[in-house]
Amino acid sequence: MLVKKLAADVSAYDGKQVVLQGWVRTNRKGKNIGFLVINDGSCFANAQVVYSAEQDGFDEIAKITLGSAVEVTGTFKATPDGKQPFEIQAEKVEVLGMCDHDYPLQKKRHSFEYMREIPHIRPRANTYYAVFRLRSVLSMAIHTFFQERGFVYVHTPVITGNDAEGAGECFTVTTRSDDHYEKDFFGKHAQLTVSGQLHVEPFALTYRNVYTFGPTFRAENSNTTRHASEFWMIEPELAFADLDDDMDCIEEMMKFCIRYCLEHCPEEFAFFEKMIDHDCVKRIQKVADSHFQRMTYTEAIEHLLKAKDQFENQDIFWGMDLQSEHERYICEKIVDGPVFLIDYPKDIKAFYMRVNDDQKTVAACDLLVPYVGELVGGSQREERYDVLEQRMKDMGMNQDILQWYLDLRRFGGCKHSGFGLGFDRMLMYMSGIQNIRDVEPYPRTPRNLIF
Numbered sequence: 001m002l003v004k005k006l007a008a009d010v011s012a013y014d015g016k017q018v019v020l021q022g023w024v025r026t027n028r029k030g031k032n033i034g035f036l037v038i039n040d041g042s043c044f045a046n047a048q049v050v051y052s053a054e055q056d057g058f059d060e061i062a063k064i065t066l067g068s069a070v071e072v073t074g075t076f077k078a079t080p081d082g083k084q085p086f087e088i089q090a091e092k093v094e095v096l097g098m099c100d101h102d103y104p105l106q107k108k109r110h111s112f113e114y115m116r117e118i119p120h121i122r123p124r125a126n127t128y129y130a131v132f133r134l135r136s137v138l139s140m141a142i143h144t145f146f147q148e149r150g151f152v153y154v155h156t157p158v159i160t161g162n163d164a165e166g167a168g169e170c171f172t173v174t175t176r177s178d179d180h181y182e183k184d185f186f187g188k189h190a191q192l193t194v195s196g197q198l199h200v201e202p203f204a205l206t207y208r209n210v211y212t213f214g215p216t217f218r219a220e221n222s223n224t225t226r227h228a229s230e231f232w233m234i235e236p237e238l239a240f241a242d243l244d245d246d247m248d249c250i251e252e253m254m255k256f257c258i259r260y261c262l263e264h265c266p267e268e269f270a271f272f273e274k275m276i277d278h279d280c281v282k283r284i285q286k287v288a289d290s291h292f293q294r295m296t297y298t299e300a301i302e303h304l305l306k307a308k309d310q311f312e313n314q315d316i317f318w319g320m321d322l323q324s325e326h327e328r329y330i331c332e333k334i335v336d337g338p339v340f341l342i343d344y345p346k347d348i349k350a351f352y353m354r355v356n357d358d359q360k361t362v363a364a365c366d367l368l369v370p371y372v373g374e375l376v377g378g379s380q381r382e383e384r385y386d387v388l389e390q391r392m393k394d395m396g397m398n399q400d401i402l403q404w405y406l407d408l409r410r411f412g413g414c415k416h417s418g419f420g421l422g423f424d425r426m427l428m429y430m431s432g433i434q435n436i437r438d439v440e441p442y443p444r445t446p447r448n449l450i451f
């Protein structure tokens, strides 16, 4: 019987003759007996293959190198209390692809920096093996959450004609290597999307509740542990919803995703607890069980002013953009958990956010969490045509490019809200991994472009 998925149904294999394919994690040979630990890719756990000196080719099996692809035929035994929960008494071990001696992974622990140089090999190391499966499961959690609630999944374009955030941090699309790239998308200017929000809003005004989930690009030259030039974002948009509804949705989604991942990745979380963050499960379980606090930007500034000695060389004043250390101070020292900061000064936020009655602030929310800082950015959208048009003028924006967006306010526009969740940051938050480069399969940052 060929084992297609070791994790699936152990009882079906127990005591039977099986064929298992996988990759060698370790190979230890004693005098009369040898142990080959292999992973078949279906689960975190490995199978221990026992081979003995009495069988043909003992010396050949003993020479199989770490990383080799093999096919093992033998009798299967479930060993739930053993270090490896599966065991195979080998009758035959066939090498399908031998691994050369200059294989970059060795049995020891390698540094994260070293691993970033070998993105084609690093998924095979335990940390990345766990992270990238969690990445897959978290994607499924997101889709499950929204699909179960009737949200429509919309594919917004990667190539776009506008800079949604108005921050001008875009990669231009070009096929040319000279300087004449300005209108290089068949005579038009085009760039990689910084956010799917503007393109998803029309769909919210059709299906009521929608979401995008895809890659996003930012040309900010930030060399931090939480910024990447390419990252994935989930952007839901809810019609007939105000900022409170928006925050309720964020909170519910976060809690659902945490519970879903804890349930579907128990081995991965056991590994994170042991090797990455000893408090990981307790920490995120607490988030799933807690109520997310809400605090205005103005209150946050008051807290920061009281602690201003801690932020050397930095003025703290109403109207400033919060730095990540300020955000972390609020959610680590003042609240000790996730907190929504709301009602930011309008001058530091995007043009599409709804202006509050005080005329100074907008109905925006950022969800701040310990370790990571800003995890989600959301807002109620400005649905009043005149107000939005004036704001675009005040900000010196080119109205022609976004006339279609303004027109939505004339064609059955209504109150609506949405947010963007940084998917890679969510993974960092859940696993305890400290650097965004270690949760992305092929990280793209200003200094890294490997393959």
Ligand code: 4AD
Residues within 6 Å of the ligand: 164, 165, 194, 195, 196, 197, 218, 220, 226, 227, 228, 229, 231, 233, 235, 236, 374, 375, 376, 377, 378, 379, 418, 419, 420, 421, 422, 423, 424, 425, 436
């Ligand atoms: O706050 P941002 O810029 O919001 C938007 O793009 C809105 N259009 C979202 C919306 O309302 N539909 O980005 C949203 C989130 C941030 O909170 C952060 O988690 C993540 O995206 N993010 C980044 N993640 C990794 N690297 C970067 N350079 C990021 N920039 C933003």
Ligand code: MG
Residues within 6 Å of the ligand: 366, 374, 376, 377
């Ligand atoms: Mg933001």
